[in-house]
Amino acid sequence: MKRLAFTSVCIIIATVLSATLAAVTFTVHAPKQVTQGNKFQITYELRDAEGSNFVAPEVDGSTKVYGPALSTSYSSSWVNGKTSSSSSQEYSMIYKADTPGTYKVGSASIMVNGQKFTTKPFSFEILPGGQKADNSRQSSATSYSNPMTQSADKKVSGNDIFVRIQMSKQHIYEQEAVVCTIRLYTKYQISQFMATLQPSFDGFLIEELPQSPNLNSVESYNGQNYMVADLKKCILYPQQSGKLTITSGNYDVTVVQYDTYRSLFGTLSQPVEKKLQVKSNSATVVIDPLPEPKPASFNGAVGNFTISSSVTPAELKTYAAATYALSIKGTGNLKYIKGPAIEFPKQFDVYDPQNTVKASPSGGNMTGAVTVNYTFIPQFAGKFHLDPAVFTYFNPATKSYVTLKTEPYDLSVAKGAGAPTSHYTQQSADIRHIYKREMALSRTQHYSVANASYWLWYIIPALLFAALLVFYRKQLRERADVARMKTKRASKVAQKRLKKARAFMLKNDSAAFYSETLSAIWGYMSDKLRIPVSELSRDNIISELQNYGVGEDLTERVNGILDKCEFAQYAPELSRNNLSEVFAEAASLISDLEKVNKKI
Numbered sequence: 001m002k003r004l005a006f007t008s009v010c011i012i013i014a015t016v017l018s019a020t021l022a023a024v025t026f027t028v029h030a031p032k033q034v035t036q037g038n039k040f041q042i043t044y045e046l047r048d049a050e051g052s053n054f055v056a057p058e059v060d061g062s063t064k065v066y067g068p069a070l071s072t073s074y075s076s077s078w079v080n081g082k083t084s085s086s087s088s089q090e091y092s093m094i095y096k097a098d099t100p101g102t103y104k105v106g107s108a109s110i111m112v113n114g115q116k117f118t119t120k121p122f123s124f125e126i127l128p129g130g131q132k133a134d135n136s137r138q139s140s141a142t143s144y145s146n147p148m149t150q151s152a153d154k155k156v157s158g159n160d161i162f163v164r165i166q167m168s169k170q171h172i173y174e175q176e177a178v179v180c181t182i183r184l185y186t187k188y189q190i191s192q193f194m195a196t197l198q199p200s201f202d203g204f205l206i207e208e209l210p211q212s213p214n215l216n217s218v219e220s221y222n223g224q225n226y227m228v229a230d231l232k233k234c235i236l237y238p239q240q241s242g243k244l245t246i247t248s249g250n251y252d253v254t255v256v257q258y259d260t261y262r263s264l265f266g267t268l269s270q271p272v273e274k275k276l277q278v279k280s281n282s283a284t285v286v287i288d289p290l291p292e293p294k295p296a297s298f299n300g301a302v303g304n305f306t307i308s309s310s311v312t313p314a315e316l317k318t319y320a321a322a323t324y325a326l327s328i329k330g331t332g333n334l335k336y337i338k339g340p341a342i343e344f345p346k347q348f349d350v351y352d353p354q355n356t357v358k359a360s361p362s363g364g365n366m367t368g369a370v371t372v373n374y375t376f377i378p379q380f381a382g383k384f385h386l387d388p389a390v391f392t393y394f395n396p397a398t399k400s401y402v403t404l405k406t407e408p409y410d411l412s413v414a415k416g417a418g419a420p421t422s423h424y425t426q427q428s429a430d431i432r433h434i435y436k437r438e439m440a441l442s443r444t445q446h447y448s449v450a451n452a453s454y455w456l457w458y459i460i461p462a463l464l465f466a467a468l469l470v471f472y473r474k475q476l477r478e479r480a481d482v483a484r485m486k487t488k489r490a491s492k493v494a495q496k497r498l499k500k501a502r503a504f505m506l507k508n509d510s511a512a513f514y515s516e517t518l519s520a521i522w523g524y525m526s527d528k529l530r531i532p533v534s535e536l537s538r539d540n541i542i543s544e545l546q547n548y549g550v551g552e553d554l555t556e557r558v559n560g561i562l563d564k565c566e567f568a569q570y571a572p573e574l575s576r577n578n579l580s581e582v583f584a585e586a587a588s589l590i591s592d593l594e595k596v597n598k599k600i
Contacts, residue, residue, distance in 0.1 A: 006083065007057070016425035021457060024117065025046070026045070026051075028042045029042070033127060034124065035075065035128075036099070037096070037097060039096055039097075039221055044093075045088055046088065046089040046112070046117070049087075049089075049112045050112070052110070055108060057284045062096060062098055062133075063095060066168065068170075069093075069167055069494070070090070079155065100127060101124050103123065105122055123510075153495065159224075160510075161186040161190075161276065162280070163278055163279075165182050165280050166181045167246070172287060172396065173241065173288050173394065174240065174289060174290050175302035175330070175336070177237075177366070179364040180233070180283070183228055183229070184231055186215065186226060186227050190254065194251065195250070195567060198540075199249040202244060203238060203239055203586075204238055204239065205245045205359075207335070208234050208569065210362050211424075213231050216227075226465070238285070241287045242286075243284055245283070246287050250280075251276070251277070254273050256273055256274075257271070279465070291400075298394070299337070299479050300433045301333065301337045301393035302333050302396065303333060303334075303393060304330050306328075306395065306404070307326060309325065310327075312325070315414065316412065317414050318412065319417065319420075322375070324373075324408065324409075325373050325374075325499050326389055328370045332366070332393070334366050334367075335359060336370055339353050339374075340389050340391050342386075342389055343386075347382075348377065348384075349376060349379060349380050350375070357369075357370050374495075380420065382413055383410065383412050386409040386411060388405040388407060389410050434531040442493070491590060494527075494590050497516055497520035499522060501583060504516060514569050514584075515569065520590075521562065522588065529545070542555055542558075568582075
């Protein structure tokens with residue numbers, strides 16, 4: 001009896017599982033013809049399931065330039081008391097057609113609940129350069145619709161206009177670059193576009209890429225052609241491991257349709273605007289932690305780098321400034337690299353290193369160089385040895401740490417004009433000549449112990465020493481508390497950044513102005529509220545401000561200035577902010593936060 005019951009349960013489970021998998025579809029969308037030298041897109045779509053271990057086939061005659069980029073979507077409807085829903089995962093890949101000919105592409109595969117799904121093989125043709133690809137053999141749904149043929153009585157569906165968030169990679173390491181693209185797809189002309197809720201990038205450091213969101217190109221997606229515009233494109237550097245999600249954004253869009261009517265002058269068309277609300281998908285990336293154990297010389301550099309060093313001038317002299325320059329070149333998180341610690345001889349005065357970054361986007365990452373200048377001043381003549389600088393980075397391609405060393409230096413310092421600084425001054429210890437003349441000795445005897453001044457010479461220095469000791473220990477405790485020191489310096493750091501923003505404002509460089517203003521506000525909130533960069537978000541900021549007793553008006557002002565700056569970065573052509581007013585508002589906000597009664 002028990003065996004019969006167990007068998008029945010297994011049959012029911014198998015029946016439910018098979019019914020679920022039967023509704024799952026895995027299809028491919030690709031053009032029939034492309035022209036040599038042009039780019040084209042192949043999209044693999046998994047509907048009504050969540051898949052993993054996606055494997056794409058090789059595409060001969062072409063070079064892959066992007067992908068696979070994963071996007072997910074979900075929709076639900078309620079009709080006559082019944083609820084229905086659907087979901088899809090799309091893996092998009094972009095190729096460049098290289099060699100003319102007809103090519104057959106094999107099957108792609110993906111795993112769903114332990115079962116393998118594959119697409120059907122397909123063929124496509126690459127035409128010689130100069131010939132126009134003819135895709136008329138595809139269904140009429142695949143041809144792009146001329147906006148002039150879109151009548152005003154036609155319903156605009158989610159398949160006609162939508163926004164997609166695409167990630168260049170789905171599985172990366174901490175600090176490894178990933179490109180995020182927010183792209184608008186539309187079959188209609190657009191007269192107005194406004195972001196009401198922007199996607200959030202919590203857990204990432206963002207490097208904005210310059211964009212001109214113009215609908216000046218056509219892209220084939222799911223077998224249909226759309227006018228597309230990249231609303232936002234940025235390089236993201238994850239600051240923590242785990243699964244991080246780029247949340248969806250909301251947009252108010254006004255599309256243009258046309259009413260056509262006959263007149264004495266023929267058929268005329270009149271534009272009609274229709275307001276819509278569009279919501280993008282969300283995108284998820286899995287972040288792996290960097291392998292343990294981490295080398296002691298590792299400071300967070302991730303990518304692929306080389307290093308070199310130099311000492312200038314060639315002839316060193318005492319009391320004259322010299323520079324030890326370390327150059328780190330390559331591709332990776334260049335703007336966030338810290339220079340290695342250099343052990344200089346104790347006879348050198350050494351100043352804080354200065355970083356100079358020259359980097360630009362290249363292939364979905366930042367490529368360039370970081371120069372770290374260590375300024376030092378020799379205080380004594382002689383020969384000195386400078387050990388090699390040790391720099392370690394993590395290479396995601398090889399999944400390993402790489403340690404680089406510069407050459408050592410044997411420095412020869414000649415005598416120069418000047419004198420050592422006070423803490424190097426040595427007192428002469430020679431024995432002086434005997435005094436041979438008569439000495440005027442007095443027979444009068446005085447007992448100094450009986451004088452009050454005698455004791456004051458001991459008491460006053462002792463009190464001063466005790467006060468200095470208490471002050472010194474207090475300073476040590478404060479400097480050991482890194483978070484508290486950041487809190488104390490938060491306003492000064494923010495003011496320096498605002499000073500840079502003001503310089504960009506005077507140059508009328510709005511993009512750089514808003515970027516620097518946002519850095520000032522986010523950095524101030526992180527330092528002042530002691531929120532790590534990896535946990536910095538609006539919700540955390542508002543929560544901490546409320547905990548410290550900040551009023552609702554200041555909280556709203558924080559939200560307001562962030563909205564203005566982020567929107568201006570997101571869609572600068574639609575922003576109507578006055579730069580001087582935004583600058584004054586940011587400076588006033590930081591000043592008012594510093595005046596909050598309860599100490600932050």
